Amino acid sequence: MQGNEACVEGALYVGCKFFAGYPITPATEITERMAWRMHEMGGVSIQLEDEIASIAAIIGASWTGTKAMTATSGPGFSLMQENLGYACMTETPIVIVNVQRGGPSTGQPTKASQGDVMQTRWGSHGDYETIVLAPNSVQEMFDLTIEAFNLSEKYRVPTIVLSDADIGHMRGKFTVSEDIKFIDRKYCTKHVEHNAFICDEGLVPEFPKFGQGHRVHITGLTHDVSGYPKTTDPEIHAKLVSRLVKKIRNHSNEISRTEILNPKADTILVTYGSPSNSVFEVLSENHNIGLFRLITLWPFPETEMKQIAKTAKHILVLEMNLGQIYWEVERIARQAGCQKVELFSKIGGEIHKPDEIIKRLKNEVL
Amino acid sequence: MKFFDLYRKDRWPHMFCPGCGIGTAMNCFFRAFAESRLNQDKTVFVSGIGCSGRIPSYILADSLHTTHGRPIAFAGGIKLANPELKVVVFTGDGDLGAIGGNHFINGCRRNIDLTVICINNYIYGMTGGQVSTTTPFGYYTSTTPYGNKEYPFDLSEVAVAAGANYVTRWTTYHVKSLTKSIKKALVKDGFSFVEIVSQCPTQFGRRNDMISARQVFEWLKKNSVLHKKAHTLVEDHLDLNLMGKITVGEFVERNREAYTKVIGVRK
Numbered sequence: 001m002q003g004n005e006a007c008v009e010g011a012l013y014v015g016c017k018f019f020a021g022y023p024i025t026p027a028t029e030i031t032e033r034m035a036w037r038m039h040e041m042g043g044v045s046i047q048l049e050d051e052i053a054s055i056a057a058i059i060g061a062s063w064t065g066t067k068a069m070t071a072t073s074g075p076g077f078s079l080m081q082e083n084l085g086y087a088c089m090t091e092t093p094i095v096i097v098n099v100q101r102g103g104p105s106t107g108q109p110t111k112a113s114q115g116d117v118m119q120t121r122w123g124s125h126g127d128y129e130t131i132v133l134a135p136n137s138v139q140e141m142f143d144l145t146i147e148a149f150n151l152s153e154k155y156r157v158p159t160i161v162l163s164d165a166d167i168g169h170m171r172g173k174f175t176v177s178e179d180i181k182f183i184d185r186k187y188c189t190k191h192v193e194h195n196a197f198i199c200d201e202g203l204v205p206e207f208p209k210f211g212q213g214h215r216v217h218i219t220g221l222t223h224d225v226s227g228y229p230k231t232t233d234p235e236i237h238a239k240l241v242s243r244l245v246k247k248i249r250n251h252s253n254e255i256s257r258t259e260i261l262n263p264k265a266d267t268i269l270v271t272y273g274s275p276s277n278s279v280f281e282v283l284s285e286n287h288n289i290g291l292f293r294l295i296t297l298w299p300f301p302e303t304e305m306k307q308i309a310k311t312a313k314h315i316l317v318l319e320m321n322l323g324q325i326y327w328e329v330e331r332i333a334r335q336a337g338c339q340k341v342e343l344f345s346k347i348g349g350e351i352h353k354p355d356e357i358i359k360r361l362k363n364e365v366l
Numbered sequence: 367m368k369f370f371d372l373y374r375k376d377r378w379p380h381m382f383c384p385g386c387g388i389g390t391a392m393n394c395f396f397r398a399f400a401e402s403r404l405n406q407d408k409t410v411f412v413s414g415i416g417c418s419g420r421i422p423s424y425i426l427a428d429s430l431h432t433t434h435g436r437p438i439a440f441a442g443g444i445k446l447a448n449p450e451l452k453v454v455v456f457t458g459d460g461d462l463g464a465i466g467g468n469h470f471i472n473g474c475r476r477n478i479d480l481t482v483i484c485i486n487n488y489i490y491g492m493t494g495g496q497v498s499t500t501t502p503f504g505y506y507t508s509t510t511p512y513g514n515k516e517y518p519f520d521l522s523e524v525a526v527a528a529g530a531n532y533v534t535r536w537t538t539y540h541v542k543s544l545t546k547s548i549k550k551a552l553v554k555d556g557f558s559f560v561e562i563v564s565q566c567p568t569q570f571g572r573r574n575d576m577i578s579a580r581q582v583f584e585w586l587k588k589n590s591v592l593h594k595k596a597h598t599l600v601e602d603h604l605d606l607n608l609m610g611k612i613t614v615g616e617f618v619e620r621n622r623e624a625y626t627k628v629i630g631v632r633k
Contacts, residue, residue, distance in 0.1 A: 018447045044446045044629070049472040053439035056432065056469075060412070060443025063430060064451065068443070086433050194376075210428040210444065211451050213407040217374075217423050219431035228377065229423065229431075 003141040004029035004071075004168040007097055007161065008037055010145030011069050014182055016095070017043035018061035018068040020054040022076060025109040026165040027099035030071035051076035055083040059092045063218065065187065065209035067149055071097035073165075074116055075106055078123070084158055085124030086220045088244060091156035091197070091205065093185055095148045098160055099168040102349055111349025112165035112274055114320040120160045121298050127241050129248035131159040131255060132298040134272040138172035144295070150183040151255060155247055156204050162297060164320070166274040166351060188214060196227035197240075203247035248299055256301035258294055265290030266313040267361065270329050272297060274351045275318045281354040282361075289361070300328050309336035316361070318344045318352050369393075369400035374426045381420060383491075385579025387538040387564025391485055392421060394541055394562075398548035409452040412441040414466060417492050417566075418458035418485040435466025438473040441480050449479070449626045452552070459486040463499035463519045470521075474528035477556045479624040483548070484521060484559070487566035495569030506573040522561045526618045531556030533617040535593075537563040537586040540614060547616065556624040563590075563612055590614050 001009070008030055011019070019038055021031035031047060038045035044061075048054045051072050058068035072080065077098045087094050102108030103115045116123075120132045131151045133144040145161055152159035188206040192198070196216040199205040208214040221229040222237045230236045248255070262268075265288055271279045272294040283291055292308055292315075294301065309315065315333050317326040326343040333341045344360055346352050373396070382388050399406075411422035415434035422429035432440045437455045445453045462470050462484050473480065489507060490496040497507040499519045506513055522535040532554040536544040544562060551558035565571065565582035576582045593615030 018443065020443065046442075046446065048439065048442075049468050052436060053442075053469055053472070056436045056439035057443030057446070059432075060430065060440035060445075061447035062443075063410075063428075064444055064448035066447040068447070082433055083436065090430075210410050210430075211408055211448060215374075215407070215426055215428060217429045217431065219423065220433060221431065 001138060001171065001174065002029055002168065003135070003138045003163065003170045004099065005033050006138045006142040006174050007071070007145045007163070008033040010142040011095070011149065012037060012041050013142075013176070013180070014067065014146040014149040016067045016069050016149065017041070018058060018066045019043070019045040019070065020048050020057040020061075020068075021070050022048060022051045022054050022072065024051075024073045024076045026101055026168050027071045027073045027097065029168070030097060030099070051079040052083065055080040055087070055094070055096065058094050059083060059087050059090070062092045062094050063210045065207070067093070067153070069095040069097065071099065073099050073101045074103045077116060077119065081119075081123040084130070085126060085128060087158040088124070088128040088130065089220045090218050091244070092158070093152040093156050094158050095145070095152055096158060096160045097145070098162050100162065100164040102347070108349050110165060112320060112351065113347065113349065114164060114273055114324070115347075116162065117297060117321065117324040120162055127245055129157070129245045130298060131155065131157055131248065132162050132296070133159070134162050134294060134297050135167055136273050136276045136293070137167065138170055139174040141167060142174045142176070146180060150181065153185040154183050154204070155251065156185060156207065157248060162273070164274050192216065194226045197223065197225045203243050203250065252299035252301075253303060255299055256296040256304070258292060258296070258301045258304050260290075260292055260304065260308065262287070262290035263308055264311055268292050268308055268312045268315045269357070270294070270315060270317040270325070272325065273320075275320060275346070278352050278354045278357060279318065282357045286358070294325065297325065302332055305329065305332045306336040309333035309338040312338045313340060315341045316344055317342070318346075318357070320346055320351065322347060367400050367406065369396040372396045372399060372406060372426055374424050377424050380424055382417065383568040385565065385567040386417070387487060387562070387566070388417060388421065388485055390538040390541060391483070391562045391564060392424070394545045395483065395548055398545045398552060402549050402552050404452055404552060408450060409454060410444050411454050411456065412437045412444065413456040414458070414461035416458040416461050416490065417487075418456050419461065421456040435461050435464070436469060437461070438466065438469040438480065438482060442473065442476070442478045445478050445480060445626060453480050454552070455480055455482040457482060457484050459484065459488065459498045459500040459521065460490045463521055471524065471528040474525050474530035474557055474559065477529065477531060477622050477625045479555055479626045480557055481551045482557070482559050484561045485564050486521060486561055487564045487570060489566050489570040491566050491569045495573060507570070508573070522559065522617050525559040529622070530559045530618065531620045531622055531624075532558035534559070534615070535561040535563065535617065536614050537590055537612060538565060539583060539587045539590065543614070555627070556620075556622055586612065593617060
């Protein structure tokens with residue numbers, strides 16, 4: 001199965017019942033497969049007039065208590081930024097799959113890239129946090145789509161599966177593990193008309209789904225716990241937006257996932273998504289090199305990174321962009337004591353080949 | 367349910383200007399809603415941005431105040447995910463005719479079971495009186511200091527052409543007919559569109575020699591002509607939107623099966 005198809009199966013497996021999308025290379029297979037598979041699963045899949053409408057529709061669907069998803073690539077993801085911010089502000093659980101292609105603009109539709117890493121975090125205006133997962137295989141397209149739904153439901157936050165053209169179109173097998181967990185958002189048990197956004201120290205309010213008589217008002221404007229607009233009080237704004245950010249940052253250790261090999265090695269390769277497949281090949285023949293693979297990009301696994309950087313002498317970050325996650329790695333690694341943090345960029349649509357990585361490392365360790 | 371029960375009274379005083387037509391529009395809607403015996407707890411009110419976008423925050427029901435121009439897209443998601451819910455959209459001429467134009471025409475075409483109510487006051491009221499896609503030719507706004515040089519949209523005719531199941535337009539003067547048409551729109555299957563031409567004395571009237579709400583109101587009344595009658599007139603363009611008259615009445619009533627039914631949503 002293709003990565004994109006495995007993504008659909010993951011979504012359906014975890015109980016996604018609503019999909020809205022707009023055709024775009026290299027993510028179209030998701031919209032196509034959803035069109036027939038969702039019908040079989042008793043949900044609704046619809047192709048809308050654009051990506052703006054697609055994300056709007058899944059947010060609407062989510063407010064009825066339905067697990068909902070959309071899929072796109074860079075140009076469509078750019079259009080979604082407006083309502084991505086809306087979903088953050090209204091704390092709506094949704095999943096967005098971004099199968100990255102070369103940018104900026106329409107760029108390279110059929111080629112892979114990792115150019116949207118920072119956009120997933122900073123693309124919409126204002127302060128907010130999202131959760132972003134980076135699959136590197138067909139298996140992970142299935143697994144991490146499920147994980148994305150679980151995290152999105154748990155923290156009431158838009159969660160992004162940040163794939164790319166290579167992973168989306170890669171063909172392979174995947175297995176369905178027996179111990180897959182399903183997490184559903186916590187629904188309000190009491191009537192919450194005036195307390196729609198009240199929450200405990202977990203910082204995630206219970207969800208008052210529409211049609212239950214809660215009579216809640218949900219707005220993208222700054223609101224207090226009642227949900228009503230309160231747009232001029234500085235304290236209310238600070239309290240709300242700080243909580244939206246803290247509910248993710250405070251749980252960053254629970255959310256973040258990494259794959260680490262040879263953590264005590266002098267040289268550590270930091271990678272995620274497609275290029276990690278080349279890195280694995282390099283590692284299989286060079287046992288003195290370490291791996292730090294990000295499965296969660298945001299929130300960034302800062303604790304693990306610090307730990308690695310304490311002993312590493314050289315950290316090389318491989319990215320299919322001109323440096324995005326690199327700046328985060330460099331900042332943390334330098335603080336932890338590793339002074340040699342370098343970037344190995346590759347853009348144009350091809351991943352770093354194993355021999356290129358070896359060549360790059362040759363003067364350092366081999 | 368009495369029609370007053372639908373007001374979210376703890377939100378008073380409301381934010382609308384003195385003389386605004388939204389009060390009339392809301393009263394007509396509430397009366398129609400109450401008389402239709404619909405359940406407020408099984409109805410969701412969705413809106414976009416602008417003065418009209420604030421209407422759902424004064425309604426005692428689940429409501430989603432969304433982004434500029436997008437309410438129809440959000441509303442479609444709600445309806446498809448839970449067809450048991452009645453979904454009503456409040457929007458304005460800026461929200462619907464400009465930034466949300468694509469969602470509007472495709473919404474009409476797609477025919478999801480929604481009731482869309484547009485308060486058309488010919489102006490961007492909340493941002494201070496800028497020209498809108500429905501501002502009549504030659505009229506003054508804060509961004510057309512030499513008069514509007516563009517021809518306006520006729521939102522109802524757009525809805526008819528785009529395939530909406532039910533399209534009606536009245537002004538805030540025609541309260542009885544408006545209430546009747548809203549009732550019809552609420553029970554009508556598929557996409558129904560109600561355009562309410564409304565006075566904005568603060569931003570539109572003031573700049574166009576109509577200082578008081580009453581003057582704008584009289585102007586709406588004077589320039590309105592029944593749709594049926596308008597067809598017998600020989601003018602080229604009959605509605606005020608194209609420098610003629612405001613045609614009012616029911617523009618189309620189709621019986622296309624609602625999208626929700628066509629696809630047979632299972633729940």
